[in-house]
Amino acid sequence: MNTKKSQGGKSRCPICQLGIFTELGRPIEDALQNLDAESLNFMAGSTVYETASAATAIYVLMHGYVKLAKTTLIGKSQIIRIVRAGEIFGFDGLVAEYYNHSAAAVGEIDVCRIPVAGLQDLGEHKAEVERLIMVRCIKELQHADERLLELGAKRSPERLASFLVDWCNAASANGWVPLVLSRSEIAQFLGLTIETVSRLFASWKRDGILREQKQSIRVMDWQRLKLLAQSN
Amino acid sequence: MNTKKSQGGKSRCPICQLGIFTELGRPIEDALQNLDAESLNFMAGSTVYETASAATAIYVLMHGYVKLAKTTLIGKSQIIRIVRAGEIFGFDGLVAEYYNHSAAAVGEIDVCRIPVAGLQDLGEHKAEVERLIMVRCIKELQHADERLLELGAKRSPERLASFLVDWCNAASANGWVPLVLSRSEIAQFLGLTIETVSRLFASWKRDGILREQKQSIRVMDWQRLKLLAQSN
DNA sequence: CGCGAAGTTGAACATAGTCAATTTCCGTGG
DNA sequence: CCACGGAAATTGACTATGTTCAACTTCGCG
Incomplete structure (x- = not known):
C-alpha cells in the first residue's frame, strides 16, 4: 500500500x-x-x-x-x-x-x-x-x-531555458530554488533525453549562467538565460 | 475587409x-x-x-x-x-x-x-x-x-502517420479524403518542416501506402499506416 | 565503506533541418 | 483553350541537432 x-x-x-x-x-x-x-x-x-x-x-x-x-x-x-x-x-x-x-x-x-x-x-x-x-x-x-x-517550435536549449525561467519564477524565492525534478523527469517533460538535459546544464554551469548544489539551482545570469529561452 | x-x-x-x-x-x-x-x-x-x-x-x-x-x-x-x-x-x-x-x-x-x-x-x-x-x-x-x-515523444513518421489516421477517421468518408491543409500547415501542426512532410508523403506514396490527387488523399494500406503511427 | 541509482561525458550515429535547384500546380489573362 | 507567372511542392546534397551506446563519476543511503 x-x-x-x-x-x-x-x-x-x-x-x-x-x-x-x-x-x-x-x-x-x-x-x-x-x-x-x-x-x-x-x-x-x-x-x-x-x-x-x-x-x-x-x-x-x-x-x-x-x-x-x-x-x-x-x-x-x-x-x-x-x-x-x-x-x-x-x-x-x-x-x-x-x-x-x-x-x-x-x-x-x-x-x-x-x-x-x-x-x-x-x-x-x-x-x-x-x-x-x-x-x-x-x-x-x-x-x-x-x-x-x-x-x-523550439530547440533543446530554448525548451530547457524557458522551463527553468518558469520554474524559478513560480518559486518566487530568488536565490537558490529547489529543483524537485530529476534529470530524467525534466527530459520527459521537455521531450528530450537525459543526456541532452545534462549537457545543457553542464554547459550553462561552465558559462556561469547557473549554479547547482544539492538538488537546488541558482540562476546567476538571468539576462542570458532569458535570451537562451527565446532564440538560439 | x-x-x-x-x-x-x-x-x-x-x-x-x-x-x-x-x-x-x-x-x-x-x-x-x-x-x-x-x-x-x-x-x-x-x-x-x-x-x-x-x-x-x-x-x-x-x-x-x-x-x-x-x-x-x-x-x-x-x-x-x-x-x-x-x-x-x-x-x-x-x-x-x-x-x-x-x-x-x-x-x-x-x-x-x-x-x-x-x-x-x-x-x-x-x-x-x-x-x-x-x-x-x-x-x-x-x-x-x-x-x-x-x-x-514521437518521431516525424509517427507524427505524420497518426495525424493522417486521425484526419481520415474524422472525415469518416472512406476512400478519398480531402486534405484541407497545405504541406506548410501540416508541418506547422506537427512541429516539422515542409521538406520532411513532403519526403514522408513521397516515400509512402512510393511504398503504396497512400495515394494523392487534387488535394485529396486515399489510404491504401491502413495496417501499415497505423503501424507507422505507433513505432518506427 | 560499499552498493545502486542518478548523473556526466565522449564518440559514433541518425534524424530532421537547411539551402538550393527544379518541378508541379493553379489561377489569370491573352 | 492555351500560355504565362507565381506560389506550393518536390528532390537532392549537406549540415546540425540531438539520440544512442557505453564508460565512468558522483551522490545518497544503509
Missing part, C-alpha cells in the same frame, strides 16, 4: 484552507464541507491514479508536486503537466469514464480528493463550483497551448 | 441547427436566440482573431476548418489546434482579457460569434450552458494532452 489517509475515512477536507474555493464565499465553502472529500497523503513516487483507471474524482493538490504523464504504445513517456500546490488535476473525472493520463507524486504530497458524484449534491451551489472548475480548466488549456509551442 | 456578415447586424445565429446546444433542451435554445450572437462568414485565409486582441467572444464553428496558432518571439509558428465544424474555439474569451493565440480560416468558414457579455444574460440557463462549455473545454484539454505526447 503506497497511499495512506492522513486521518482515516471521510476526514474534513481542508479545501478552503488553501483558498481555492474561498473566492466563492462562505455558503459554498460550507456546502463543500458536506461532500465526502478526503484528505490524502501520498509518499514520494507513489501513484495517485493510473492511465485508464476509473475517473471518479477530481483532485486539488494541497502540498507538493504532482506529475501527469502519458505513455506511447512503445513505452516512451511524456510528462504533460507538473501540478503545483493549489491547482486542480484529474479534470477527466468530470467528463470521461477513465483517466487518459497517470498522476504520480513527485516527493511527498497532500491532496484533496473530491468524488465527482459528490458534486451533484451541491444543489444550488453546483453551478458556481463548476464555473470555477471551468475557469481553471481554460487556464490549463492555455498552459497546454504554450507547451505545444515549446515542444513543436 | 476580409470578413463579411452573412446577413448584416445581429442576425439570428443558427447555433441550434448544428445541434451543439440542442442537448440542453428547447428553453435554453430559445434563450440562446436572445444573445446577440452573430453569424459570420470568413473567406479562406482570413483572420478571425489575432493573438493579443481583446477576447470578448467565444465562437462555434458552423462549417469549414479553423487553425489556431501561436508564434515564438523569433517568428516560428505552431498550429495548436485544427477546429472542426461543431466545435467551440476562443475559450480565452471566458477568462482572459486577450486571446493567447490566433484563429484563421482554412478555406471558407461560417462561425457563430457569441459575445461573452451576452452569456451573463442567460439567467437561470447560464449554468447549463457553462457546464456544456466546461465539458467541451475538458475534452480540448484531453486532446491537447494527446498532442503533447505526439510532439514530445
Whole structure:
C-alpha cells in the first residue's frame, strides 16, 4: 500500500484552507464541507491514479508536486503537466469514464480528493463550483497551448531555458530554488533525453549562467538565460 | 475587409441547427436566440482573431476548418489546434482579457460569434450552458494532452502517420479524403518542416501506402499506416 | 565503506533541418 | 483553350541537432 489517509475515512477536507474555493464565499465553502472529500497523503513516487483507471474524482493538490504523464504504445513517456500546490488535476473525472493520463507524486504530497458524484449534491451551489472548475480548466488549456509551442517550435536549449525561467519564477524565492525534478523527469517533460538535459546544464554551469548544489539551482545570469529561452 | 456578415447586424445565429446546444433542451435554445450572437462568414485565409486582441467572444464553428496558432518571439509558428465544424474555439474569451493565440480560416468558414457579455444574460440557463462549455473545454484539454505526447515523444513518421489516421477517421468518408491543409500547415501542426512532410508523403506514396490527387488523399494500406503511427 | 541509482561525458550515429535547384500546380489573362 | 507567372511542392546534397551506446563519476543511503 503506497497511499495512506492522513486521518482515516471521510476526514474534513481542508479545501478552503488553501483558498481555492474561498473566492466563492462562505455558503459554498460550507456546502463543500458536506461532500465526502478526503484528505490524502501520498509518499514520494507513489501513484495517485493510473492511465485508464476509473475517473471518479477530481483532485486539488494541497502540498507538493504532482506529475501527469502519458505513455506511447512503445513505452516512451511524456510528462504533460507538473501540478503545483493549489491547482486542480484529474479534470477527466468530470467528463470521461477513465483517466487518459497517470498522476504520480513527485516527493511527498497532500491532496484533496473530491468524488465527482459528490458534486451533484451541491444543489444550488453546483453551478458556481463548476464555473470555477471551468475557469481553471481554460487556464490549463492555455498552459497546454504554450507547451505545444515549446515542444513543436523550439530547440533543446530554448525548451530547457524557458522551463527553468518558469520554474524559478513560480518559486518566487530568488536565490537558490529547489529543483524537485530529476534529470530524467525534466527530459520527459521537455521531450528530450537525459543526456541532452545534462549537457545543457553542464554547459550553462561552465558559462556561469547557473549554479547547482544539492538538488537546488541558482540562476546567476538571468539576462542570458532569458535570451537562451527565446532564440538560439 | 476580409470578413463579411452573412446577413448584416445581429442576425439570428443558427447555433441550434448544428445541434451543439440542442442537448440542453428547447428553453435554453430559445434563450440562446436572445444573445446577440452573430453569424459570420470568413473567406479562406482570413483572420478571425489575432493573438493579443481583446477576447470578448467565444465562437462555434458552423462549417469549414479553423487553425489556431501561436508564434515564438523569433517568428516560428505552431498550429495548436485544427477546429472542426461543431466545435467551440476562443475559450480565452471566458477568462482572459486577450486571446493567447490566433484563429484563421482554412478555406471558407461560417462561425457563430457569441459575445461573452451576452452569456451573463442567460439567467437561470447560464449554468447549463457553462457546464456544456466546461465539458467541451475538458475534452480540448484531453486532446491537447494527446498532442503533447505526439510532439514530445514521437518521431516525424509517427507524427505524420497518426495525424493522417486521425484526419481520415474524422472525415469518416472512406476512400478519398480531402486534405484541407497545405504541406506548410501540416508541418506547422506537427512541429516539422515542409521538406520532411513532403519526403514522408513521397516515400509512402512510393511504398503504396497512400495515394494523392487534387488535394485529396486515399489510404491504401491502413495496417501499415497505423503501424507507422505507433513505432518506427 | 560499499552498493545502486542518478548523473556526466565522449564518440559514433541518425534524424530532421537547411539551402538550393527544379518541378508541379493553379489561377489569370491573352 | 492555351500560355504565362507565381506560389506550393518536390528532390537532392549537406549540415546540425540531438539520440544512442557505453564508460565512468558522483551522490545518497544503509
